[in-house]
Amino acid sequence: MSWLPTSVSGRIYTALLLLLAAAPWIILWADQPFLLDLLSRGLILAIATISLNLILGYGGMVSLGHAAFIGIGAYCVGIPAYYDIYNGWIHLLLTIVVSAAFALVTGTICLRTKGVYFIMITLAFSQMVYFTFVSLEEYGGDDGLVIYLRSDFPAFMTMDGPVALYYWIFGVLLLALLLVHRLVHARFGRVIVGSKFNDERMQSLGFNTYRYRLACYVISGVICGIAGMLLGNFTSFISPEMMSWIRSGELIFMVVMGGTGSLFGPLMGTGAFVFLEQYLPEFMKLLRESWLEYWHLPFGLLLVALVLFGKGGIHGMLTRLDARRGRTESD
């Protein structure tokens, strides 16, 4: 069966995608509707982390403000809905335009800086967006906004109902994966990756790397904005809290846990994060009833251990597995 992916990681990822495609049927059969919710939320976050990985993993641009795009996308659903505008195309178009414009304006400034300055200035801009929405009392301010109806699309691509929304999310996820995969192997992506490792050299080879990085930043922002649009539809309640710097930190955590600069790493990392967030408290509760609230402790320890010992994240572990297998086979 030569058409099967040969590596362990490749097989696992293929199996995972197939499983995700069939998930609603399995979940309905097992009568665990809650799992579908968990999965939908996880996949939305995965779209966001895939977009973050594009700039962070492939481009070396560590943004501590990426959650701002999630918020922007969510409010691009929430604010029109507040005025009873539910047309999905308008929501989508608004999301794309506003995310792209925000990325373009902030990226123009942020990308003049490097390293830790980039981290801090992306943080600064996301905090500005955060406080802007806190101040918009018309749209709920601190308390957020309830969205009563989902974005309205033609019947064949409706979001109404949990399964339909799930497939919407899954479809966007596939598109995001495909786009990032093509991008990084195309001429554009080679420039981005090259400039991560040696920006000066790339310039002397004739690349105006600033512009390519800016374009990459905008693409990433738009993808993340669409994740936000989906999140707005999914939770039907949005608030500025979605874009606090803690959320941006979590997105980075997910990318690193999965493995930066790998296509499926962010998906794996997000899966692991959402799983832990959901089940670690319950696990702690099993140990002792009162420990339920202490789940952040093992979570934090895990994070520290990941940085100290887990180079390359989940994807790194899988490829090391591949490497070891390859060695034994050739022996």
Add this chain to the structure above:
Amino acid sequence: MDWNLLLTQFMNGLQLGLLLFLLASGLTLIFGIMDFINLSHGSFYMLGAYFCGSVVARGGSFLTGILVALVGAFIIGAIVEWVIARRLYREDHLDHVLVTFGLILIFDTLVHIIWGPAGMAIPLPDFLNGQITLGTLVLPIYRLVIILGGLLVAGILSIMVTRSRLGMLIRAGASNRTMVEALGVNIHRLFLVVFAIGAAMSAFAGMLIAPITEASIGMGNEIIIIAFVVVIVGGIGSIKGAFYAAIIIGLMDTLGRSYLDDLLKVFMSVHHAETAAPALSSMLVYILMAVVLAFRPQGLFPPAGAR
């Protein structure tokens, strides 16, 4: 214009500025010398408040509380440096952000386990609890104590940094790390001491503010971000920069919150001014940082000799 109010707000701004300086001075040294981003610096702020609070709650004096907070944070800071931070100085900034994010979660939960989810009020001793009347102006003594305490530490720190051997190494380290290493200094010990002193100063700040706000879980997580802004605006590794930037940002934030709506009313309707002002004043410090980064990325007062 109400001059008393202005003066009170000015004192509040100064107080915030000095607290920020206590946080930022350690942060900027750890940043400048070790090139380490320590998000968990705010955890020491919280720990300082809880240490002091515990001592006072068990009948100890406030001054004993200060001492315990300082020593406790110094020791925990040293342990964090020794066990974790030390291994990561040469790694990516991304690793720093993650590992210290993890530490925040750990410290917050540990405090939750030990002291419970509710905050902890710290009563002031009588001799700090009064008020001073200057003409028509009434000032709480304790606010003056915070300001004087902050200025005192700033003074000691600046003398230490400019006069002592440790200070000389710190200054040299902030502008040129390789040189200090080439001088054959025990760089590990220098790093350990700097990290631990930074932790102690952060704890001092947290302990100072706790009698006003009470000690609470996660109290350091908001202010640490502002302290980072101070570090960037002042110039990474610069104590002097941290001082001026902290005062500027403290005043800007406090005065912005009190007067921005009045200022905006000149340009727009009362209603719009009142909704826009709180957000804009929260944003001011970030706008300042973005402007500084865009036009003077090395900060306002970069350490001498740094690139």
Add this chain to the structure above:
Amino acid sequence: MTEPILRITGLCKNFGGIIATDNVNLEVQPDIIHAIIGPNGAGKTTLIAQLSGQLRPSAGRIEFNGEDITHHSTASRAHSGLARSFQITSVVLPMTLLENVMLAVQGTSGHSYRFWRPVSRDQEMRNQAMEHLTRVGLGDRVHRLAAEVSHGEQRQLEVAMALAMKPRMLLLDEPMAGMGTEESARMVEILSGLRGDKTILLIEHDMDAVFTLADILSVLVNGHIIATDTVENIRGNLEVQKAYLGEEHA
């Protein structure tokens, strides 16, 4: 005499009070190997940084191919046909040799806002890259990672990347830096092979290599060019011997 391909007039650069480049005037004729020598600290690195656009000159003018490029960016100079190699090896270490050279080809062949088609399927680009790698003697190890090959091979890769930019002129900043005798000899051979085909401005410490390769020599001392002449005449130039050779051979 033909029109020079590179003309530098009155170039000055100072850092604070330190004058690193002091009124440099230089003309480089096409299709020759023109070397710049000078003692350490003479300002060779500063000069090449200004030629490639990393540093802005304080005063003066750089003309390339009749065009004033004094204020052009590094990237746009590369597009005008000025390619450089770096003194300290500067390649993309986690990529293979082939990927590195393909990047160099890509840099000067149209824009890179192409988001969909994989580079690996671009046969034209691949062939060009292979050709340059073969030319510098790396044709048999194109799929090795740049981080894994020897220092000498990384230096060869530098030259291949510079060639892949299809330059009119190569700026080579100490291509023999840190090389053993054998590796240097191979590099001299590679560079000789380019004679008459490309203009080369060579900055080099290795005197044997310079005397073997160069058609014209310029001597840079204290940021100033004190002589430009043929190799034989420079060898006989008393001023040069005093300022430069004398110092090393005394």
